[in-house]
Amino acid sequence: MNANTVKNVDVAVIGGGPAGIAAAIAARKEGAERVVVFERDWEAGGILQQCIHPGFGLHMFKEELTGPEYVDRYLRLAEEAGVEFSLNTMVFSMDKPQSFDGRKSASFWVMSPKRGVENIKAKSVVLAMGCRERPAGAHAIAGTRPAGVYTAGTAQRFVNMEGFLPGKKVVIRGTGDIGLIMARRMVLEGAEVVGAFGAMPWPAGLRRNVAQCLDDFGIPCYLGYNVCELHGSKRLEGVSVVQVDRNRRSIEGTMRFVECDTLLLAVGLIPENELTRMAGIKIDSYTGGPVVNEFMQTSEECFFAAGNVVVVYDVVDFVSQEGERAGKAAALYAAGKLEKGPRYFSVEAGPNVKGISPCELTGGQDATLFLRVLEPVEQSCRLYAEPGIFSQKLRYARPSEMNEVRVSAEKLNALPPDVKAIKIGLEIL
């Protein structure tokens, strides 16, 4: 491939959302000279720019901010730290890492209207591309294909950034947080929201969002329902909904028609890892994100990853914290100073636990692991990491909220040499 220019950087950050910005700041603070964030949009901030609702920053800033305000705070910190941003720049191709002097380094290709195609060489990379919504085509809904079907995040961008309302009478498929937040938003903009229909017996989103987005506005939440068919030729005229059992099988005789002109899809987010795959990095089949260790380091040692590209988070503050860990480690790697621990442990999911990240540990530093429970537990329970390295009593555990397991390097390194796996589980007390 021919490029107009070759640019050398110390730490390259791909994606200018909350994970990427925090990583870049941390990399600069750790001493990396040239830290560049590559962002395809015209401004940094990522999805937070369209998340105009409050609820961000309770951990990082001890106050409740909207998405754009949270970004503004971080962009100020980035400027102070001397982070460079390359905006309107799409990273479109990733080479396999090259070895030089016993160390690996990255090479990738970007395109921008101002500078054309460029080849970027980086001593280390932080992958922070975030995630993408499960698209309409992946929903397996029968019927016609009329206009008026959007993912909730697309509708959010239309309303909150582009300034137009995608419809007047809305059904929401799924009870994820973006769907709940969009229900309230559509009502405030003058639309009618018929209801949110979720397949599981519990809401996928946070309870506070069911309370403040649906209950406050009298919007019904139908649990154990599937939206199974679209009706309408040019524009959506309605959907069929049906009750489903715990295995998501339709219950005969429960199907009914619901009139609407808009369907918002709020069912699942998928980490965006095309570039990760191009670099030959190992992907965790459960989370859909790269396999990382406690340094947020991937299977290709000069690549680090943070945020929703690794596993889908519930709270942005945790994404920023993870970004910091990745950015710091990436800067250390770039300087030839990152020291992994002496051990290797794989982290495995035990009872009622899924999607643990990081899923490898080396005992190199204290680790924070994030995971979700499979099913809600509304009573005293215990989250543990075996053999005997973590135990915490919880009042409840819900799939909508991530749980944290903190494991000290000291405890890990004190484990007998034959221990190669850590098992995390949840038990009811």
Next chain:
Amino acid sequence: MSKTETKKFICVACPVGCALTATIDGTEVLELEGNTCPRGVTYARDEVANPMRTFTSTVRVGGGALPVCPVRSRTPLPLKKVFDVTKEVAKVSLPAPITIGQVIIENICGTGTDIIACRSLGVRPR
């Protein structure tokens, strides 16, 4: 003697979403169960007497990098005034540039709080 009753609701003060049970007398909370922090006490008191919410929306912007700018109430305002507030906010159209924190509407609908801009927005082109 006035009658006491119990009211159950989810605290929206933070993402934990505690299930609160309040024993109330009219608009006064006599007893509260289920909260795990002091914010829950304040939330329950308001929720029984006069539910309060942070309001967020957008206003139209002329000549800006985006056609709308996100705004919010500086502090929570009464839930029952949300539709009055949204109607007032919808009437606003401002020229770019906008600065974060800029007051868009003072003392919105007599609630004692202001509507402020949540981001800075420069002029076109992007």
